[in-house]
Amino acid sequence: MTIINESFTVHTKGNTDIIDLTPQIRNVVYNHALQNAVIYVYAQGSTVSISNLEFEPGLLVDLPEVMERIVPSDREYHHDEMWHDGNGYSHLRATIVGNSTHIPLIDGVLQLGQWQQVILIDFDNKARARKVHVQILY
Numbered sequence: 294m295t296i297i298n299e300s301f302t303v304h305t306k307g308n309t310d311i312i313d314l315t316p317q318i319r320n321v322v323y324n325h326a327l328q329n330a331v332i333y334v335y336a337q338g339s340t341v342s343i344s345n346l347e348f349e350p351g352l353l354v355d356l357p358e359v360m361e362r363i364v365p366s367d368r369e370y371h372h373d374e375m376w377h378d379g380n381g382y383s384h385l386r387a388t389i390v391g392n393s394t395h396i397p398l399i400d401g402v403l404q405l406g407q408w409q410q411v412i413l414i415d416f417d418n419k420a421r422a423r424k425v426h427v428q429i430l431y
Contacts, residue, residue, distance in 0.1 A: 297325060297429040302422050305341075305415035309357040309386075313348040314425060315410040318396075319403060321427045328401050330431035335393040337424040340383035340417040342390035348410040356414070360386050366418070383416040390414060398429075 299321045303312055314334070322332055336343045346352055363386075370381025394411060397404040405411070415421055 295431055297431075299427045299429075300424055301427075302424055303413055305413070305417075305421050305423055307415050307417045307419045307421055309360060310415045311346075311348070311353055311356060312413045312415075313410050314343075314413050315348075315405065317425070318411055318427060322398060322403060322429060325429060326401075327398060327429065327431050330398040330429050332396040332398055332403065333393060333426075333428040333430065334396070334411055335426045335428070336413055337426065338387075338392070338417075338421070340380060340387050340415070341421070341423050342387045342392055342414045342416065343394050343425075344390050344412055344414065345394055345405075345409050346412050347408040348412060349408075360416070363389070378418075380416075380418045383418060386416040387414075398431075 301317055318334060334343050364382045366382045372381035372384055373379055413423060415423060
């Protein structure tokens with residue numbers, strides 16, 4: 294098995310900023326002209342997530358609203374007592390969603406559904422530069 298490691302940086306606004314990573318991932322993967330592989334996408338950090346979503350205006354509003362109901366940003370968390378940075382909710386949200394996804398590459402094509410994109414969600418309470426790793430196993 295061969296492993297290729299690539300990475301890129303995404304600048305976010307924080308506060309549940311949702312960014313479509315699909316174009317960057319396609320560029321990384323298709324530059325290698327492979328036929329069959331497993332693509333692993335991972336975001337480095339404890340307040341950021343990687344997931345799959347239809348990147349459309351309604352869901353870009355729905356997802357932050359749902360996360361606010363599940364893990365409200367306006368309450369005190371034990372993390373905040375320790376670090377006084379007010380982002381305890383960010384850590385919890387990122388843990389719920391997770392920080393990686395896998396995509397099969399079959400016959401040279403990423404196997405994403407017609408309405409499926411790979412997204413980065415920055416839950417932190419400030420703008421950040423986020424490092425995204427793309428690992429290709431073939």
